[in-house]
Amino acid sequence: MTNKIKDILKTHKYLLLSFFLPVLLLEGIAIAEKIQPFGSESFLIVDALHQYLPFFADYQEKLKSMDSMFYSFHAGLGYNFLGLWAYYLASPLNLVIALVSKSMLTMILSHLYVLKIALCCFTAAFYFRKRRGKDEISIVAFGMAYGLCSYMVGYSWNIMWMEVMMMLPLILYGIDKLIKEHDGRLYCFALFISLWCNFYMSYMTCLFLILWYLLYSHKNVKEFFTNGFRFAGYSLLSGAMAAVVLLPAYLGIMQTSSAKLQFPKELWYGTFGNLFSRHFLGTTPLTMAVDDSKINLYCGILTLLMAGFYLAVREIRLIDKIRRLLLLVFLFFSFNMPVLGYVWHGFHDQYGIPNRFAFLYIFALLAMAYEGYCVLVRGKRKVSLWIYFAVILCGILIGITMKTSTVKLEMKTVYATVAAIAVYMICFALYQKKIFRKKIFTTLICFLFIVETAAMAVMGFQENGTIDTDSYFQDTKAITEVKKEYQKNVETRMELISGRMLDESIWHTLNGMTLFGSTAQGNVVDMMDQLGFYTGVNEYLYEGATPFTNNLMSMKYQIYRPYDTKYTEFSLKESVGNVTVYKNPYRIALAYTMDDLVQTWDYEDYNPFYVQNDLATSAFDVDELFHMVKTAKPQLNDCKITSDNGDGEYVFENTSARPDNMVFTIRSTKTRRLYIHFDGSQVENTVIEKNGEQVLTGRLDSQIIYLGNVQKGDEIRIKMQLKQDNEMSGxxxxxxxxxxxxxxEELAQRMQENAWKLTSAKGNHLSGTIHAQEDQMLFFSIPYDKGWTVKIDGKKVKTKALGKAFLTVKVPEGKHKVSLTYVSSGFKEGAILSVVGFVIFILITAFFRRKKKAAVKEI
Structure with a gap:
């Protein structure tokens, strides 16, 4: 080992420890939890499994095949990959996935958790070291309090957020340099990295930075304004540098359902005692919740004591205390005020992950606490007497919390918090009595703080749980073989009849329809709902298909597994391993010419059978495709109908939840291919029986269900269990x-005659030929997006959305070559802004270097 390396280790030993100690701790947790390669488990819980992992699989395939980053046909009938990449995948650290096989992807992502959390500890420790001015154990303790707080542990599955938390301490140190040294380069570059990696969470950071600057301790009014111009300029420059990601991401997100403004009407969520109780030692980290008042706030009991000490000591100016306190109080109020929370979340509902901006409050509290700690260790022993004020303040806050909390407090968390305060108080008392020297005292409380934080992290990850990769990915090899054999191009779409995770078809990179993600287009979600597919706020799944929609969407193959019980209209092809392939009996295409009358298509009816009938008639001039079957009123148990419109719609009230609250019975009078569709927000579970035998169960509402070829005399029973909640009606x-x-058969023949023949499909470019019998509309089963450029015989034509959802163009009579090219909206403009931004940044850097050289020469 060279002397230089020894000097680095000696000078930065605690800073390095702030990284390597969390790595060892988290890898120890990984071993204990049997995370791959130490077992078959993974940290990829909740949406990390259902969304992020499949997106990583698509990204990995693009990296390895050098495919276009603009578009992907592996989900949602096609989607803006660059927009999704900007939301989920943009971190440079994620490029490591290009170096491993797909079978190692879950393992790599689990250990990326470890790396990113440890880096959060490291950057926080770096910030505290700069504030303290020396390398010591306290930076390890407070750094770990940030990187292992309950927010980081509970929400760690949101792996795409972690770079934003990682950059926050560097950004705030950059503001220090900007104000004190008039050098904003670090601030600008750190904010650029944050914006690049995740624009959504960085938006929250940017709001926080405005508050941080306004409440910063400026020398005078002139400095406030001159530095304010620097602050604004460098902030805009960082945005310009990241524009190649930000513009496509913004334009993409504005097409989602979440882009609609819907300000909350409530004034408060609950009591502030409910919130403060989440600071207590032993509180279980929150991974997700439908209640927007829930929150992760724990960041150490010593943090609370040192924050109280900060407010008490005279060595800190009153105006500085007021500024810091105002910031924390505003953030704390934001947690409990729906309107403020809505603004913090980008004018977006929190959707199961409440108070995502809590990391900003936690770091602001830790920064204040660390300032208090620095005063404690720099001052004389009598200064530490103010710690008793902090203890009293904590006691008052605990008492108020217990009095005002409207949720049941776990008393073990109260006892644990009081016990921790008592342990720290004993240390302070021994220091006051001169039994402990200052170095022993500071080392001891920092060690106890590290133990406290580490213990909570261990408990938190145990509470989070893991997933067993064997149970989710056992069919990957077989489905990969199926894909190699049958998926020839983007026109050959195939889907799992049901997925173990919501986006499983994306994990297998099938050219499918399923898409569950925050960038799903709202108009497409609405249209798929109208056509009878299962949809959510930001999802549409391949559940609810009919022969017509299968042909329309170019769905050629379905993949079944032994546990699948759904009926299919497709014909058996072959079995590969544990999976079975079924083939669409009709010839299909990616696009079809349609009669101009399709522009009058009524797609807003709540009955999807009417919607499909009207599309088939207006587009292809065929008679009624679906004939309605009359259904009798349901049998009721602990439930009553208060209104009946006579067309299958029932308003009800229930008194309890039973498996048979509502039972619909359909008796077949002839042999027929039968479909049903039902929609009920209060339906919790459904069982469908055929002649007394259960054929389907689970979440079956809000989608068309094929019941097979029903024979004359067959009896179908649909049993619905209603929710027992505050509503008890619906x-x-x-x-x-x-x-x-x-x-x-007639419809399939017409569609075949009107089919677009695909001749080339490469990345974001498609081309083919069409023979139009007259001037018609060419419909593509591709979501409408302004990024598409369509040319007919080499001439660019105007695109239009059918039903606000699907891409269409006018095509004249005759045979034509039609080509499509996709470039994400905003990419070109963003790329120009990014180049200009980087040029300016490089010029600024050159200026500072020249200035530094000139200063050295003068010396």
Whole structure:
């Protein structure tokens, strides 16, 4: 080992420890939890499993095949990959996935958690070291309090957020340099990295930075304004540098359902005692919750004591205390005020992950606490007497919390918090009595703080739980073989009849329809709902297909597994390992010419069978595809109907939840291909029986369900269990229909005659030929997006959205070559801004270097 390396280790030993100690701790947790490669478990819980992992798989395939980063056909019938990449995948650290096989992806992402959390500890320790001015154990303790706080542990599965938390301490240190040295380069570059990696969480950081600057301790009014111009200029420059990501991301997110403004009407969520109780030792980290008042706030009991000490000591100016306190109080109020929370979340509902901006409050509290700690260790023993004020303040806050909390407090967390305060108080008392020297005292309380934080992290990850990779990915190899054999191009779409995780078809990089993600287009979600597919706020799944929609969406293959019980209209092809492939009996295409009458298509009816009938008639001039089957009123148990519109819609009230609250019975009078569709927000579980045997169960509402070829005399029973909650009332709509097979054959023939013939498909470019019988509309089963450029015989034509959802163009009579090219909206403009931004940044850096050289020469 060279002397230089020894000097670095000696000079920065605690800073390095702030990284390596969390790594050892978290890897120890990984071993204990049997995380791969130490077992078959993974940290990828909640949406990390259902969304992020499949997106990483698509990204990995693009990296390895050098495919276009603009577009992907592996989800949602096609989606703006760059927009999704900007939201989920943009971190440079994620490029490591290009170096490993797909089978190692879950393992690599689990250990990326470890790396990113440890780096959060490291950057926080770096900030505290700069504030303290020396390398000592306290930076390890407070750094770990940030990186291992309950927010980081509970929300760690949001792996795409972690770079923003990682950059925050560097950004704040950059503001220090900007104000004190008039050098904003670090601030600008750190904010650029944050914006690049995740624009959504960085938006919250930017709001916080404005407050941080306004409440900063400026020398005078002139400095406030001159530094304010620097602050604004460097902030805009960082945004310009990241524009190549920000513009496509913004334009993409504005097409989602979440882009609609819906300000909350409530004034408060609950009591402030409910919030403060989340500071207590032993509180379970929150991974997700439908209640927006829930929060992760724990960041150490010593943090609370040192924050109280900061407010008490005379060595800190009153105006500085007021500034810091104002910031914390405003953030604390934001947690409990729906309107402020809505603004903090980008004018967006919190959707199961409440108070995502709490990391800003936690770091601000830790920064204040660390300032208090620095005064403690720099001052004389009598200064530490103010710690008793902090203890009293904590005691008062605990008492108020217990009095005002409207949620049941776990008394063990109260006892644990009081016990921790008592332990720290004993240390302070021994220091006051001169039994402990200052170095022993500071080392001891920092060691106890590290132990406290580490113990909470261990408990937190145990509470989070893990997933067993064997149970989720056992069919990957077989489905990969299926894909190699059958998925020839983007026109060959295939889907899992049901997925173990919501985006499983994306994990297998099938050219599918399923998409569950925050960048799903709102208009497409709405249209898929109208067509009878299962949808959510930001998802549409391949659940609810009919022969018509399968043909329309170019769905050629379905993949079944042994546990799948759903019926299929497809014909058996072959079995590969544990999976079975079924093939669409009709010839299909990615696009079709349609009659101009399709522009009058009524797609807003709540009955999806009517919606499909009207599309088939207006687009292809065929008779009624689905014939409605009359259904009788349901049998009721602990439930009563208060209103009946006579068309399958029932308003009800229930008194309890039973498996048979509502039971619909359909008796078949002839042999038919039967479909049903029902929608009920209060339906918790459904069981469908055929002649007394259960054929389907689970979440079956809000989608068309194929019941197979029902024989004359067959009896279908649909049993619905209603929720037992605060509502105890709602609406259920149930409709049944039979498919007219003769009309379906005629429709399939018309579609085949009108099919666009794909000749080339490479990345973001498609081309093919069409023979239009007359001037018609060419419909593509691709979501409408302004990023598409369509050319007919080499001439650019105007694109239009059918039903606000699907890409269409006008095509004249005759045979034509039609080509499509996709470039994400905003990319070109963003790239220009980024180049200009980087040029300016490089010039600024050169200026500072020249200035530094000139200063050295003068010396």
């Amino acid at each position: 609406v259920v709509r149930l409709t049944a229909a039979e498919l007219d097979e003769e009309v379906m």
